[in-house]
Amino acid sequence: MANRVLIPFLVAMMLLTGVCNTLLSKYQDLQCVANCDSKNPDQIRRFSMPVIQTAQMFIGEMGCWLVVFGFYLYKQYISKDAPLLQGGYEQINGHEDGDASDDEDNEAIMERSFSSIEAANPVAKSLIADHEGRRELVGWRIILLALPACCDITGTTLMNIGLLFVAASIYQMTRGALVLFVGLFSVVFLKRKLYLYQWLALFIVVLGVGIVGLAGAIAKNPQAQPEPMRTGLLAIRAVLEEIKTQAQTPEALWTILGVVMIAAAQIFTATQFVLEEWILEQYVLEPLKVVGWEGVFGFIVTVIGMIILHFAVGKTEKGRNGYFDAEEGWRELTHYRAIAVSSILIMISIGGFNFFGLSVTKTVSATARSTIDTCRTLFIWIVSLGLGWETFKWLQILGFALLVYGTFLFNDIVSPPLRTCIRRRKNEALMTEEPIEHA
Numbered sequence: 014m015a016n017r018v019l020i021p022f023l024v025a026m027m028l029l030t031g032v033c034n035t036l037l038s039k040y041q042d043l044q045c046v047a048n049c050d051s052k053n054p055d056q057i058r059r060f061s062m063p064v065i066q067t068a069q070m071f072i073g074e075m076g077c078w079l080v081v082f083g084f085y086l087y088k089q090y091i092s093k094d095a096p097l098l099q100g101g102y103e104q105i106n107g108h109e110d111g112d113a114s115d116d117e118d119n120e121a122i123m124e125r126s127f128s129s130i131e132a133a134n135p136v137a138k139s140l141i142a143d144h145e146g147r148r149e150l151v152g153w154r155i156i157l158l159a160l161p162a163c164c165d166i167t168g169t170t171l172m173n174i175g176l177l178f179v180a181a182s183i184y185q186m187t188r189g190a191l192v193l194f195v196g197l198f199s200v201v202f203l204k205r206k207l208y209l210y211q212w213l214a215l216f217i218v219v220l221g222v223g224i225v226g227l228a229g230a231i232a233k234n235p236q237a238q239p240e241p242m243r244t245g246l247l248a249i250r251a252v253l254e255e256i257k258t259q260a261q262t263p264e265a266l267w268t269i270l271g272v273v274m275i276a277a278a279q280i281f282t283a284t285q286f287v288l289e290e291w292i293l294e295q296y297v298l299e300p301l302k303v304v305g306w307e308g309v310f311g312f313i314v315t316v317i318g319m320i321i322l323h324f325a326v327g328k329t330e331k332g333r334n335g336y337f338d339a340e341e342g343w344r345e346l347t348h349y350r351a352i353a354v355s356s357i358l359i360m361i362s363i364g365g366f367n368f369f370g371l372s373v374t375k376t377v378s379a380t381a382r383s384t385i386d387t388c389r390t391l392f393i394w395i396v397s398l399g400l401g402w403e404t405f406k407w408l409q410i411l412g413f414a415l416l417v418y419g420t421f422l423f424n425d426i427v428s429p430p431l432r433t434c435i436r437r438r439k440n441e442a443l444m445t446e447e448p449i450e451h452a
Contacts, residue, residue, distance in 0.1 A: 023372045024385055030365040031389045036396060037362060038066060038173070039181040041355045043402075046345045047334075058334065060352055062342040063173030064322070068315045069356055070169055071162075073363030074308025077301050080368055150296035155306055157292055161285040162311035166318070168281035171274050174336065178271030179229050180403035182394035186225040187275040189387070189416040192218050192423055194283030202287055214423035221415030226272035228408035231265065304367045387420050 047058035150157070176184045193215045199205040207215075289303065319339045327338035334341050346352055373385065390413065397403045421427045 020373075020376055023369050023376060027366065027369040027373055027385055028389050028392065030362045030369060031386065032392045032396065034359060034362040034366055035181050035185055035389075035393050037355050037359045038176060039184070039397075039402065041066070041352055041359070042177050044349060044351050044355075046349060046352075060345055060349075061177050061336065062345070063170050063177070063336055064315065064319055065339075065342045065346065066173045066359070067166060067169045068312060068319070069359050070363050071166075071308045071312035071315055073360040074304050074367060075312060076360065076364035077305040077308065077367060081299075081301055081305060147295060147297045150292070150298040154296065156310075157296075158303060158306045159310040159314070161288040161292070162307040163314060164281045164285035164288065165307060166311055166315055168278040168285065171278035171281070175271040175273075175275035175278065178267045179275070181397045182390065182403060182409065183225055183229040183268075183272065184275055185390040185393050186409070186413055186416055187222055187272050188279060189218055189390075189420060190222045190276045191279040191282055191286075192420050194279050195286055196423065198283050198287045203290065210429045211423050213429070214419045217415050217419035217422065221412045221419060222272075222276060224408055224412030224415065226269060226276075228406045228412060229268045229272060231408075300371045301368065304371070387417055390416075 041060055044060045045057055046060050048056045051057055148154075172184070172188070175187075179187070196207055196211065196215050200207055292298075293300075293303070319337070322337035323339040325337075326332040327335065327340070332338060346356060370386070394403075394409075394413070398405060418427070422429065
């Protein structure tokens with residue numbers, strides 16, 4: 014009964030925090046910080062500090078330590094006073110306090126518990142076996158987590174810059190290219206094997222990302238001038254006209270640049286995932302602590318990088334008020350309430366998204382987490398349409414459909430018809446096979 018309530022709650026909170034994180038980041042990018050009353054859109058300057066947004070993300074990840082500390086306090090002080098939460102050992106073993114046989118009975122109960130888990134869940138059995146063959150990630154080895162953190166810094170910063178030039182839904186859809194690079198890097202570095210249908214899925218994902226980028230290039234930038242929604246045949250006709258008139262405009266080129274930067278960022282994110290998988294295959298560490306340590310290392314490296322880039326680029330004549338002007342970024346962060354509040358909410362949402370995402374992986378599966386993460390794109394698109402941040406595009410729907418199908422196909426959520434037929438033929442062959450008579 015607890016799982017029936019808990020799992021939908023975790024899924025809903027993962028969706029909510031994930032959607033809020035992307036929309037809040039885009040909301041922050043839309044905040045005007047200079048020349049707000051100008052009638053010329055080119056003179057209006059909006060908040061564009063992707064490095065500061067990267068630091069916000071790592072602060073949110075460091076918030077996972079609060080959850081770890083909360084669990085520690087719970088185990089130390091609360092669970093000791095609640096025997097029912099420990100399995101009710103006092104009622105089961107039937108011995109008085111101080112009896113030496115209590116420890117033996119408790120160990121027997123634990124052994125039976127692990128045996129029942131292994132019998133009911135083969136995956137849990139393999140995880141227990143893997144745990145026995147790995148070392149604890151402690152001491153100086155913790156520094157290994159700085160490697161995926163550096164990849165996270167580069168990827169997140171590139172995505173934050175790309176988000177300045179595209180709509181929130183296009184940003185989220187383009188991130189679907191992550192499946193492609195994770196698949197390729199898994200083959201090259203982790204020696205994984207991909208089947209033909211998985212290579213086909215990767216090609217479909219690339220095609221979907223390309224169509225999403227095309228949809229963003231042929232439409233006006235909604236953050237500068239929202240358009241009324243178009244539907245039906247008028248939308249198709251408008252798309253054809255915009256291909257001729259707008260595809261070569263600087264605005265379209267900026268959109269294409271944003272899509273390319275977001276797609277390129279997935280290379281670093283995929284490297285991060287592969288490094289994390291390799292580290293967790295070699296060492297034992299709770300996933301929540303992995304996120305917390307990456308937040309610590311990422312924040313330290315980001316702050317050091319911000320200081321260096323500020324003096325090297327931000328304080329120059331051309332770099333003033335730019336991406337690396339930390340002094341101007343801090344001024345905007347403290348002087349504009351909307352930016353300050355959204356920063357706090359972004360930290361909370363990214364920390365919550367990591368926590369609930371790991372909880373979904375633990376209680377359901379990693380495949381379910383990737384599926385939910387793909388579905389949140391739909392909610393981001395719907396909310397962006399409702400807020401007027403973007404307009405309805407038929408090509409965007411086609412690209413999104415290809416992205417979803419390619420991701421589901423790669424994760425074995427859906428099966429290609431040919432593969433299903435092959436399985437069916439194998440099953441029929443096994444059923445019709447003549448029994449072997451033993452002498």
